Amino acid sequence: MSAAGLLGLAAFVAVFTTAGLGVLVALEGTPHLRSVVLDLGLAYLLGVVSLGSVLTLAVLAGVPFSATTMLVGAAVFALGGVLVGRARGRREEIEGPRAGRYGYLVAAGLLALVLVVVEAYFRAGRLHGLFGFDAGAFWTPKAAALHAAGEFDEAHFASFPAPSYPPLVPMLQAAFFELRGEVDLVGLHLVYWSWLAGFVAASARLLLRVANPVLVWGMLLLLLVAGQAKKDALTPQADLFQDVVLGLGVLFVARWLADRRTSSLVGALLFVSALALVKREGYLFAACVAGAVLLACGLRTRSSWGHAALFALLPVAVALPWRVWFTRRSLVGDGPDVGVLDLADHADRVAPATWLVLRTLADVDVWPAVLVVALAAAVGALLAGERTLPVFTLSLLGLTAVGYVWTMWAFTSLPITQDNSQNPITRLVGGALVPAALLSPILLQRVLDATGWEAPRAPTHRLRVAAVAAVAAVAVAYPVGVLALEGAPRFPSRADCAALAAPDATEFVLVYDHRSWLPTARAVRDRLAEVGFADAEVRADGCGGWEVVNPGVQTLEQARGHIEDARRVGFEPRLEER
């Protein structure tokens, strides 16, 4: 990633965080200034889903997509949020369960590891090329089309694979391209990194209010190091984003199940309804959340049905304009291969599909230990006398598992295999396991509370300061260590392909000129030929441009003669690294 790419990323994060701060203030009231820093991750992702969804709907309605539209949108969200937040008054600051002295040290150690792993993701993503097939075939080209046309370009979308896939992720990618000033497929990986880092910060912000920090940081570390997380975070598709949106939505649902406040419900609905604009599975996950809410709140309560209906129907309403758009243009739909009435004809797929789903949910190479921990936490909470949250957790796990089996059953073109190039099951199960993982610390905390457990000794002030210093030191030590061992980071640019050769170089190439476009490079070659440089050739320079060279010049003596001759007719050849 170039310096311009980093600036583009900073602008992207700033725009969406500004919008999200407005949403957060509207939801929770005006925060104390010192707590705003801890809000940033949650604000960023609230901004991404809310401003991103509104931008998508606005562009579908005919508003031109541009940086100005984004900036105006962010400003409206921020100002609107501040106005609503003022009316709500000062936010109630909630302090979560505290760790004891040893627990505090363990939590600090886990936090340090979380920071190091997040930094390692940055390192890996910084210069990552676009290697995901779906990412290259339709996710990023859709974004490039949106960036170029300022609207959903029917002609382009019709000729991409999966033309009717929901458009929020391409919209967000295009937002980065817009703020970056060009299509930057390498830099795009850091947008995904920012979602991962924002997810960690947002989850911590929501969880630390209700669960012990050891449980919180332990679980966030476990999620970060999962094999599937490492794959999804470096592949600019929608899987990582979907897990992030669903995970945070479910945390808001858990908060709402506990406090029953409208603000928590609105937060949950913001995330859950955005799911339908992320991937086609979004409807499935929203339906699973709705079903789990219904089961957790009780089938006999009228309000349960109302709330479940909100979770099920709002995503459908949000995605409706997109469905109208692609249906009116007769783009290929996104439904399953087999309808409900014909499912029985493919009943032989049910058993292998079920087995595939179960073993993928438990696969240690995908999301290790998450299923075991989540089941233990939910069962423990039930045994401890809790009902609502463990029932919600188990229902969500169960319903999503059933949803996956239906997916494997109804999409008959998918072979029953874990091979990611043929079947997306390893990418799908994050939708069940990431929310379950995030709910586990809350469930385990409820178990601890039910047993009357309290942290034995509170950490002293000195210990706290030392722990914070140690965490900061580790977080700094990792990048410093990498820099010490491997030198300053490289920022590759097109200029790399025009590096001057050393004065005593024995291997070099004589370059008459560099041009961005082949026709202009050919024109230079033709002019050279006219004045007698018949050996001049045009070739790709390795950085997307073109160079006019003389490959016959092999020695410094030849080169000096050529350079003098060329200068006489107005050219300035250079000896460059081969």
Place this chain on the structure above:
Amino acid sequence: MTPATSQRRQALLRALVAGAAGLTIAVGVVGAVVAVRDLGERADVNSGYDFADREIAWGNGWTLSQEGLYAARSLIPPQADYDIVMGDESKFTDPLTHRFAPNYVHSFLMPRHLRRGAGWVVCFRCERETLGAGVTVLWEDPEVGLSVLRLPREGAA
């Protein structure tokens, strides 16, 4: 429930929490070491790519020629429509080429529009005689069988 039963139950529940937390932390810590190593290796590999390898990325190798892709991007105007014409599947050794090269080229040449019958053509080992008379070869690598062509078609963009 007797106090003893209650105590046993509490101990059991606390053990369950300790077990779940212990498993989470153990897998997380070991996983962190592996993740930092894996991600570091990924960073080193990424750093080793040259500019074009990084930009062509998922198309390296099976799209036949990096230079050909850059030539197409350089010769076909950004506002133009173009077509991709593939030769018979038997002409390609890599099964990906015939199946997915159009997807790749479409993505690589954004924002140009892919349109059947357009006047600009990216030809992957195609039979040029089937394109009609008056085909101009703008760029070609005969060894790999990739060329960028211009057709004298009515209405070609």
